[in-house]
Amino acid sequence: MKLNTIVFLFLISTMKLIAQSTYHPPLLIPLSLAANFGELRPNHFHMGVDFKTNGKEGLPLYAIEDGYVARVKISPNGYGKVIYVNHPNNITSVYAHCSRFLGKLDSIILQKQKESKNFEVEFYINATELLLQKGEHFAFSGNSGSSTGPHLHFELRNTITEAALNPLKFGFDIKDTKPPQITSLKVVALTKKGYQIPNKSLLFPVKKNSKGFSISNNTLEIPANFCSIDGGQALSFEVNDFIDGSTHTCGIYESHLSSLGDTLFQQRMDSIYFDHSRFVNSHKDYDEYLKTKRKFNKAYKVAHNPLTIYPINQIGILTLQPGDSIQLNYTANDVKNNATSINFTLKANKGERNNLAAYYAPSTHFIPDSSYFFQGDNYSIFIPAFTFYEPVKKLVDTSYPNLILGNQKDPIQLPISLSLKPIASNVAIEKQYIKVNNSYIKTTLNASNWLTSETKNLGKINIGIDTLAPVIVALNFKTTDTLLTKKIVTWRITESQTEIIDYDLFIDNVWHVLEYEKKGSYLIATLPTLTNEPHSIEINARDACQNTGSWKWRGWLSEQPIKEESPAKID
Numbered sequence: 001m002k003l004n005t006i007v008f009l010f011l012i013s014t015m016k017l018i019a020q021s022t023y024h025p026p027l028l029i030p031l032s033l034a035a036n037f038g039e040l041r042p043n044h045f046h047m048g049v050d051f052k053t054n055g056k057e058g059l060p061l062y063a064i065e066d067g068y069v070a071r072v073k074i075s076p077n078g079y080g081k082v083i084y085v086n087h088p089n090n091i092t093s094v095y096a097h098c099s100r101f102l103g104k105l106d107s108i109i110l111q112k113q114k115e116s117k118n119f120e121v122e123f124y125i126n127a128t129e130l131l132l133q134k135g136e137h138f139a140f141s142g143n144s145g146s147s148t149g150p151h152l153h154f155e156l157r158n159t160i161t162e163a164a165l166n167p168l169k170f171g172f173d174i175k176d177t178k179p180p181q182i183t184s185l186k187v188v189a190l191t192k193k194g195y196q197i198p199n200k201s202l203l204f205p206v207k208k209n210s211k212g213f214s215i216s217n218n219t220l221e222i223p224a225n226f227c228s229i230d231g232g233q234a235l236s237f238e239v240n241d242f243i244d245g246s247t248h249t250c251g252i253y254e255s256h257l258s259s260l261g262d263t264l265f266q267q268r269m270d271s272i273y274f275d276h277s278r279f280v281n282s283h284k285d286y287d288e289y290l291k292t293k294r295k296f297n298k299a300y301k302v303a304h305n306p307l308t309i310y311p312i313n314q315i316g317i318l319t320l321q322p323g324d325s326i327q328l329n330y331t332a333n334d335v336k337n338n339a340t341s342i343n344f345t346l347k348a349n350k351g352e353r354n355n356l357a358a359y360y361a362p363s364t365h366f367i368p369d370s371s372y373f374f375q376g377d378n379y380s381i382f383i384p385a386f387t388f389y390e391p392v393k394k395l396v397d398t399s400y401p402n403l404i405l406g407n408q409k410d411p412i413q414l415p416i417s418l419s420l421k422p423i424a425s426n427v428a429i430e431k432q433y434i435k436v437n438n439s440y441i442k443t444t445l446n447a448s449n450w451l452t453s454e455t456k457n458l459g460k461i462n463i464g465i466d467t468l469a470p471v472i473v474a475l476n477f478k479t480t481d482t483l484l485t486k487k488i489v490t491w492r493i494t495e496s497q498t499e500i501i502d503y504d505l506f507i508d509n510v511w512h513v514l515e516y517e518k519k520g521s522y523l524i525a526t527l528p529t530l531t532n533e534p535h536s537i538e539i540n541a542r543d544a545c546q547n548t549g550s551w552k553w554r555g556w557l558s559e560q561p562i563k564e565e566s567p568a569k570i571d
């Protein structure tokens, strides 16, 4: 092969690589972030980015690259109406909280809903059935599921491992010239596993001036009893990132803690596995979050934390002894390399060091490595090993039927199994359910007809009784109307004790899609075009304890022929 041919082929392949790394934006308006990847949320990291949609629903969504629709989920919870599109190079793009869909995708969803007689569906589609071209309009943005306002929650995932990837590393055009801001730092004394020692933490405000960030005297002095034989000290930082044209407080992308050029700890938000997401409770300073709602990124790693956001092996635990000091630098930056830095000396005062042995005795604390089983005549509780991130107070009261297991404030990683004997009463066992901290949790009956459940919260456990059916009330018309002129009709649905499990709409005794908008507690239906004669509409809704509420109407629909909206076809 001639040299110029090789150069030519090289150029072609390079151009192809460049072309592949330039995705089509999912929205056509200028991309603006309402949240970035890896933000520290309650019990999870933010696994994608939130794009603003001008505060409204119904903006067209575009496929970022050639691919095929691989998965669809329609739910009143979580991501709401969400589409997963698989692309070359094992990249999946995810478009969550959608309002509606176009063409063949829309018909497939409707068909699945009719087949299962359920608004809520989840299914996979094979690679040849629903192809999308790069830049193809296939859906509309919305506010479905547990969204708190119209936006597009957008994710990129590794198709094979399903790990969430940082979309901002994939070249979307978003202006960001603002560096992260450090507002506080905290020094804590730790056991050798990185568990915080109670009452051994100090908070220092960080000042910002024209020269950058600093602390008073550039020195942090800690008492001698922050030192121990086999434990150490570590830092956490209240640090947030900001982005041009937005007041939103974003999470940081990367941080380094180093001393004289040696990196002691590094964090980088490139990729997070979904089954690790809850370990945000180990990454952020949870105690501080509880007390002040302020989010501190630990610049150290606690034992058993499997997150893949720590690129190096160093875990950031310092081992100062009384009289020692160390010079430290902490730098935080965003994806666009806007960086912020602070230098200071950490100094342990002279004096008596701490004897660790007394902390976290198995008699007073739940220890992360241990599993626990509590059983009595009418209850059993199983706590698997590694449920706790750090040792927590062993608070257990098994006075059935009002049990106490731990402190509601302490987060847990794994679900705890609960079984309770139904309370003796004239109420059928189907009407009984397990409550944790006064909230219903999904309850089933086991082989011996005990109430069983899994909880991801510690606290008060007891048994609730639900004999009340969901209540359905017409919302944008009156049930007494004999002529219905609306095409889209809505109802309020209220369930006071447990949860709505099933809901069905029948028009002239034929099942019809009924959307459940859980956060707003309403039901929505688009009425079909019907002939001008009396029709019946009926809704049945069932809660978790088998109480069924219904709503019925009979009358005339508008004499005006109802115009069908005709969305642009994509197939």
Ligand SMILES: [Zn+2]
Residues within 6 Å of the ligand: 035, 046, 048, 049, 050, 152, 153, 154
């Ligand atoms: Zn989001």
